[in-house]
Amino acid sequence: MSRRGTLFxxxxxxxxxxxxxxxxxxxxxxxxxxSVSATTRKPRPGExxxxxxxxxxxxxxxxxxxxxxxxxxxxxxSASYGTPAAPVDEALDSGRDMILVIEMTGARWVQVxxxxxxxxxxxxxxxxxxxxxxxxRGTETEEQIEARxxxxxxxxxxxxxxxxIVINDELSDAVxxxxxxxxxxxxxxxxxLETVKGGLK
Numbered sequence: 001m002s003r004r005g006t007l008f009x010x011x012x013x014x015x016x017x018x019x020x021x022x023x024x025x026x027x028x029x030x031x032x033x034x035s036v037s038a039t040t041r042k043p044r045p046g047e048x049x050x051x052x053x054x055x056x057x058x059x060x061x062x063x064x065x066x067x068x069x070x071x072x073x074x075x076x077x078s079a080s081y082g083t084p085a086a087p088v089d090e091a092l093d094s095g096r097d098m099i100l101v102i103e104m105t106g107a108r109w110v111q112v113x114x115x116x117x118x119x120x121x122x123x124x125x126x127x128x129x130x131x132x133x134x135x136x137r138g139t140e141t142e143e144q145i146e147a148r149x150x151x152x153x154x155x156x157x158x159x160x161x162x163x164x165i166v167i168n169d170e171l172s173d174a175v176x177x178x179x180x181x182x183x184x185x186x187x188x189x190x191x192x193l194e195t196v197k198g199g200l201k
Contacts, residue, residue, distance in 0.1 A: 005033075005092040006185050007114055009100045011107045011180075012122035013152030015017050015134040016167050021122060022101050024175045025072070029182070033091045035100040038064065041079035072102060072109035097182065111161070116136065118185055120178060121162040127153065127168040 012018035026032055029043030038054040040061050049109055056064070061080050064070060083100060091098050100110065110117050124130035130152055130183075134145050159165060164181050168174040 003095055003186075005094070005096045005098060006182075007088065007092060007098050007100060007110070007117040008182065008185075009102065009107045009110055009117050009119045009127045010122065011102060011104050011119070011155075011162070012157050012168070013124070014148045014153070015129060015130050015137070016122050016124050017133070017171065017174070018101055018122050020171060021166075021168060021174050021178060022099055023123075023169065025178055025182075026099065028175070028179070031096070033096045033098040035083055035088050035098055037081050038084055038101075039079055070108035071100075071113055074103065074106060078146040085113075094182070099150065102132070104158065108161070118181070120163070120164045120166060120181060121159045122166050122168045123156060123159070124152075125167055129169075 009149045010018055010022055024035075026034055036050060036052070036054060038056050038061065038070065040056060040058045043049070043053070043055050047053065058080070061073075063075060063081065064082065064084070067082055069086065070082040071085045071088060075081070083102065083106070088098055088100070102110070104121075107119055111119060124133065127149065131149055134140060134148055140148065166174055166181075187190060
């Protein structure tokens with residue numbers, strides 16, 4: 001009997017570099033699956049259906065909520081975003097590990113619905129460095145930066161519910177740390193016992 005895949009949930013304050021870390025992780029480990037979100041916003045140039053997002057109408061999104069088809073969902077800047085449960089569960093049932101990158105609120109919902117999910121929280125080496133990174137992006141106003149910093153402090157104060165905390169100082173080190181977490185979870189006795197037994201027959 002093959003092992004069921006593990007769902008890894010990655011969260012971080014804005015500007016910490018979670019997307020970069022996960023992108024590098026997926027490049028090194030193509031066997032990992034990446035959960036694609038559904039959204040009601042229109043596709044941007046270059047975005048592909050089922051690759052970047054599942055683009056759905058507001059009516060379809062509401063229907064998915066009513067049918068309990070999301071692991072989590074939320075609204076940001078007048079558009080709705082959610083994680084469809086079916087593709088994630090199908091991949092996990094087939095033995096494939098999945099990576100889900102979402103906000104802390106969504107991660108809490110996933111933790112309730114899928115208690116066996118492994119939650120990883122990325123933090124910057126310092127708030128000073130986080131502010132430097134946000135300013136370096138050149139995409140936010142002073143008010144937006146202040147709001148993101150305030151939210152980051154709140155999130156860091158609440159990160160105790162996560163299974164692992166990874167400091168993203170050097171990218172290569174952060175990726176290696178997340179790799180180590182994935183490896184450790186794959187070796188956990190309760191997840192690999194059946195696989196080992198099957199190989200010893």
